[in-house]
Amino acid sequence: MKKAFMFTVFLGLVIVLGATEMLTKTLSNGMQVVVKKNTSNEAVAIYCFVKTGSLHEGKLLGSGLSHYVEHVVSSGTTTKRTEKEFMEIASRTGAVANAGTTYGSTSYNFLTNRENFSTGLQVIAEQMQFCVFDSTEVAREQQVIAKEIVRGFTSPFSKINLKYWETAYSQSNYRYPIIGLSDLFLRLQRQDLIDYYNRRYVPNNMVLVVAGNIDVDAALEEVEKAFSGFDRRPLEPILMPAQPVVLGTSEYLEEFEVLMPRVFINQTIPAPDLKDVYALNVVGDILINNDTAPMQKLFYEEQQLVNYFVSFTGVDMEINSGVLRIWLEAKDTSRVNDIVDTFYREMSKYQKGYFTQKQIDAAVHKFEAEILLKSRGASEECIYIGDSMVHYGVPDRDKIRMTYLKSLKPADLNRVVQKYYNPLNKFTFYALPQGQTAMLKSDSKASVAADAMTKTDLGKGLVLLHKQSTQYPIVNVTLSIPFSLYYGTEFDNGFTTFMLELLMKGSKKYSKDQITDWFEERSTQVNIREGSDAITFDFKCLVSDLDQMQKILIDAIQNPLFSDKDIDLLKTVYASYIKRISSDPGTIHNDYRKLSVYNSKRDQMSTSGKMALIQNITRKDVVDAFNKYIRAESMMVAIVGDLDQLQAAEVSSKFYNAFKRQGIDGTISLPQLAIKGKTYRQEYNFEAANIDIMMQGLTTTDPDYNTMLVIEALLNFGGKRLHEATRGKRDLVYASWFYNAANRRNGFCGISSQTSLEKMDKLQIVLEAELDRLINEPVSQKELTEAIAAQIKV
Template sequence: MSQNLTIVPPASSSEDRLLFTLDNGLRVVIQEDHFAPVVAIQVWVKAGSADETPDVAGAAHVHEHMIFKGTTRRPVGAIAAEVESSGGQINAFTTADHTVYHLVLASRYFTTGLDIIADAMQHSTFDPHELGKELQVVMEEWKRGEDSPPSRAATELFRLAYTTHPYGRPVIGYRETIEALNRERVLNFYQRWYHPNNMTLVIVGDLEREAARQEVMRLFASEEAVALPGRPRVPEPPQQGLRLSVVDMKVEEFSLYLGFHIPPAEHEDVFALDLLSYILGGGESARLVQTLQADKELVNWISAHAYTPVDPGLFIVAAALEQDKVRPALEEILAALFRCKHTLVSAAELARARANLESDFIYRRETVQGQARQLGYFLTVFSDPDYERHYLDGLAAVTQQDIQRVAQRYFSADTLSLVLLGATSDASLPTVAEVQTLCNRLDTEPAPAPLLWPKDNGRVSSTVLDNGVRLLVKEHHGVPVMALQAVMLGGLLFENESTTGINNLLAGLLTRGSERFSRLELAEAVESLAGSLRGFSGRNSLGLSGSFLTTSHIEDALDLFLDTLLQPTFPTEEVEKRRREVLLALKNREDDLAQTAFDLFYDTLFTAHPYRFLILGSEETVRALQREQLANYYRTLLNPKWLVVSVVGDVETAQVTAYLREALERLPAAATAPPLPPPDPRPMTVRRRHKA
C-alpha cells in the first residue's frame, strides 16, 4: 500500500442526504441508512460551558440533566417511559462548546422519537422539585470527579493552562456554583441559547428523507428565531513561562498531565498535530507507549491527544505512574516531545498514523449514532457536512517535515503547563526551576540518532467444523470494516482460590507475542492495517477481538488474528511485565470507590461460586502464577468444542469461512476440560457487608 494513499472511501453521498435550513434558522440534515431498522436523532445546541458566566458555571451541564425531565405536554418521567416502551435510549452530553441531546430507537417509532426531541427542546418546564433532585445528582457527580485522580488532574491542567478563557473552568462547574444554581439561573441560560437559530438537528437511519422532512417541518417550524447574545469568551493571552502545579491527593498512583497551547479546530496545523499525537501516544507502537510503558516500565499507561475545540486548544500528554518514577518518566516524555523538533519522524510512523486516523471515520459509520454524531459535529463546528473530505485531504498532504514544523512551533517550555497529582508528603518531585532546566537541556542538545521503532447482506452464516469449532459470518457492506471475535468458555467460571486472576493475566498477554511476532512487531503489523487487537476476559469467557479495514488485504488481517489466537508464546519478560501491571492495578483499585462497592457486592452475593472473585485476581495468586501454568491452562481452554469465531463486516462469507476452516479445523481437542463449578446456594436471608 502506498504510504501517501488515502484509503477511506467516500461517506454517504448527497443523494442519500437532505440538508436544509428552516426559516427560523434551524439547520437540519437527514441521511438515509437502511442496514438496520433503527434511527438516530440528535440536536446539537451551540452552547456549552464556555458560554456561561463564571457565577453560573455548570449551568450548561445541568440542562443535560433537565431537558428530558418533563415538558408542558409530558409530566416528569413520561419521556423516559415513552422512550423505553419504544425500545430506545435517550441521553445527552456537554462539552465546552456545545450540548448534545441524542436518541436512538427502532425506526418504526421515528415520529414518536422526533416528537419527544422537539417537545423537550421547545417546552421543557424545569420542574422545581425535579431540578432540586438533579442538582443533588450533579453534586454527587462533582464529588466523584473530585475522588477520581484522572479527573482531578485534567481539571487542574485546564485551570493552569487557561487563566482567562472559560476553557479553564470544568464543564460540571464548581461546588459553590452548583449549590448556587436555581430555577431562575438555569432558565436564564436556556432562554439565552436554546433557540432554533442556535441548533442543528441531525437524523440518520432507516427512513425516507422526504417523509422525515415533512415531520421536521410540522414539529419545528413554528418556533421563532431569537437574536443571540454575545458569547462571554475572554481570549487567552499568550503564555509567557512554564507553569507547574502539584496537587496532593491520598492515592496510590501518581498522575502526570502536561499540555502545550495549540490552535483551534479550523487551523491548518490541526492535521499535522493530530498525526503527531498518534505517533507519540495513539497506539501500542507509539513512541511514548513503547519507550515508557513497554520497554522501561516507567508508567502504568500513557496517551497523547491534540485537543482542538472551537477556540485554541491543548496538546496533552497524560500518564499514570508510581511516585518514584515521576522524575525519570518526565524526562523521557519531554525528551520524546523535543526530539520531534530536531529529527524527522519515520515514513512508516507517519503512514501508520495516517491510516489509523483515516480509519476512525470508517469505524464511526458502523452505527447510525456514529454517523449522526459526526454530521452534527461537522455542521456545528465547521458548517460543512462534508468536512470529512477536507480533513482527509489535509491528512494526506502532511509530510514528515510538517510534523517537525508543528513540533518546533508548539513544543516550547514557555507554553508548557505541568500537573503532578498524588500523595506528595514523601515524594521527591521536581520544582519549576528543575523542570525548566530539564527542558533547556533536552531542547538544545544535539539531536540523537533517529529511533528505530521496532452481498448476502444481513444473513448470519453458521458453520460447525468437524472438531466442533463454530464459525459465524455476517456480511455488512455499508462500511469497509470487519470485526472479528474469538470466544472460548473461560473466565472466572473456571477459577478457584489458587488460580483467581489467571484469565485476566492471559487476556493481557495474548497480544504480547506469538510464534511469528514480538509484541512490537505485532503492534506495528496490526496498526499498518489500520486495525486493532485485544484480549479480553470476564466471568464466563476468554477471547480475542479485533477490527480491521477491508480496503487492505483481508487475508493479512485474518492471518494476524489467527496467529495471535492460536500461537501465543507468553514470553517470560512479557509475563513479568503483565504481572506488574496487574499488581499495580490491584494496588490502585482502592482509589475507585464505586468499583470497591461492586467488588464487595459480588463477594457478598456469591459465597462459594467463583463469581465472588475479582476478575483481576488477588495479589497472592497473581504473584504465584507461572508462565508454564499460564500456557498449559490456555491450551486447555482452546478447546474446539468451546470455541466460537465470528466475523461481521465488509467480507465475502464463502471466502472468510474457507480461510477460517483451513486454519481451525486442525485444532485438536483438549485432553482434559476444567469442571464447571456447582451453583451457589440460593440466599435465604439478607446479607450485609460494610467496608470502611
C-alpha cells in the same frame, strides 16, 4: 461566539454515497437539519444539539446551569404534556430517550423504530420549545445533581482531574467542570433556568439530526412542520477567551491520595497555527503513541519508567485554538524530572532528517482506515454528524481532517517537532503521592548548564543579552534595530510593513525557492516585525544550522531582490484581505474610532484607505522604504541557547556589521488624540454595540507609569471593578476591559466594552461613573494590595 477555521452553510444539498442518502438544510428560522439514511438496522435516531454548554453560562459560569437545564428539559413537563405522559410514550414505543451536556453543547435524543419516528420527533420538538420548568421537578433534579457532584468529586482521580482543568485553563471557561461547583450550583434559582432556556434554546442555535432506515425527504418535511412555529430570536454572544500561550514555562504541583505520580503537560496552539494540529497528530502516532514508537519503547520497555505515556493533539473551535497534551504515569516520583527532561532531549533528535513520506503515508492510511471501517448505528451516526455540525459547520469533519493529513510532508513534521516538543511555552501539572514533593524537588539537574541572563555592552552601539543553556542543541536569536511606527505619513502609510514582508523573498545569493526549501527542511523561519520602537528579526534554529542561517539573513539585509512578481503577488494578498474584513464589525468600529478621535490624516486612515495606498505601491517605493529604515546606528541582540558568551558576541557583531551604520533620516510624528469630551456615534447593521472611552495615557518612561499599571490591575484583575460594575451588579455587557497601550514616546489608555443596543446608554453612564469614582474617591489599602499583587502576577 466566533466560529473560525471553516464555516459552511448548506441549503437543500443532497449527497448520495452508494446506498446512503444525506439531506442537509437550514430552515428559515435558522435551525440546521441533517437527515441521513442508515440501513444498518431498523432503528431511527433523532438528536437535537443545542449549541450551548458549560462554556456558555455567562455570569453564572461554573454553576453547572447547562447540565441542570438538561436534567429538567429531558422528559420534563411542557405546556403540551406532563412528565408522566412523556414517560408513558417512551414505555409504549419501546424508545430510549436520553440527554447529555458537554462543554460546548447539550443534546437530546430519542431512539426508536421507523413506525414511531413521528412520535419521537414531536417529543424532541416539544422539549425544545415548551418546557415549563415545573417547580417540583426543578427542586427534585437539584437534589439529584447535588448528589452527583458529591459522588463525582470524591475519588482521588476526580480531584486530580478537577485541579488539572482549574489550573491548566485558569483564564478559560474550561476551568470549571461541566456539572458545576457545588456552592455555585446550589445558588441557582428556578428563574435562572427559565432565563437560560429562553436565551439559549433558540432555533438558530440548534442542529437537528435524524439517522436511520427512513425516507429522507419525508423525514425532512416532518421536521419542518414540527418546528414551523419556532421563531428565530437574537442570540447574545458569549465571552469565550482562549487560554493564553504560556511564555516560558509554568508549573503546578499538588499531592493527592494516590500511589504513583502523574504528569500532565499542556501547550496552547493559537488560532494562526491550528494547521499544526494535523502534523502533530502524525508525529504523535509515529514517535509516541504506538507500541513500537521510539518513546514507548524507551520509557515503557527499555527503561521501564512509566505505566503509560500518551500524546494528544486537538482543535477546539469553541475558543478557536488547539492544544498539545502529553500524559504520563511514572513508577517512581524521584525519576519524574528525569523522564520529562529525557523526553525533550530525545525528541530534539527528530527535528530534521528522521521522517519519510512513507512513514507519513502509512500513518495517514491508518487514520483513514479507522474512519472507513467504523460501523455506525443510527445513534452513533447522529452523534458524529451533530458534533461535526456544532463545531465545524459541516456534517463530516473527517473529510477536512483527511484533506490536511494527506497534504503533509516530512518538513512539516520536522517543523512541529522543533516548535512544540521542547520545554518552552508549556504548563506542567504534577499530581504526586502524599509526602513525595521533596523527592521531586530534590531531583538533580546539575548536568544541564543554564546560566543567568547577562547584559554586555560590546561597544559602538551594540548591546548583547545572553543566556546559555546546554539542555538542547538550539539557539534563539532576536535582533532589534531602532525604528518608530510614527515616521510614516499619510502618503506612505503601511509601506514599511509591505517591504518587510518581502525581505526574505529572495536575495542576490539565494533565490526565494532556495530560502523557502532551506527553511522547510530545517523547520525554521525568520519573523520580521515592526513595533513602536524597533524592527525585530527573530529566529530559532539548531546550532548546527546557525552559520547558514546567518549567511541567508545577512544577504537578505544587504542585497534583497524585491522582484516585481513578488510585489504584485503580495498586492493580491492585501486585496483579498480587505475584501475579507470589509464586513467585519470590529474593523468597521476601529476605523470609525480612528476617524473620530485622531487629529492627523495618517492616524485617521481607514483600513481600506491603507490597502488602497498599497495597491499603488511601486518597486521604487519598496526600495526607498528599505534604504530609509533598514539601518542600525545601534542594535540590541538577544541570544538564548547552546552558545557560550564568546560565540554569542561573535554572532552579534557579524549581524551588526551587516547593517548600514546610520540613523534614520526622518521625523517622528506622534499620534495625538483630539480629546474634546465628546461622544461619537456610528450606526451599523450588527447586533453588538461597541463603546470605547479613550484618554491620553503615559509613556513608559513617565515616573507615574507604574501607577497606571496598578490602575489597570485595579479595574481588570485585582479589584475587578469593571466586572463588578458592569456584570456583577448589572447585566450590561458581553465584555468590558481597561487597556493601557504605551511606549517610550507615547501612551493611550481607555475602556473598551461590547453590549447590546438597548443597554448601550446605561452602560456608558456606568463606565463614566467608574472613572469618576477612580478620580475622586480614595482606593482602600486592601484593593491597592490586591491590585499590585495581580499586576506582579501578570
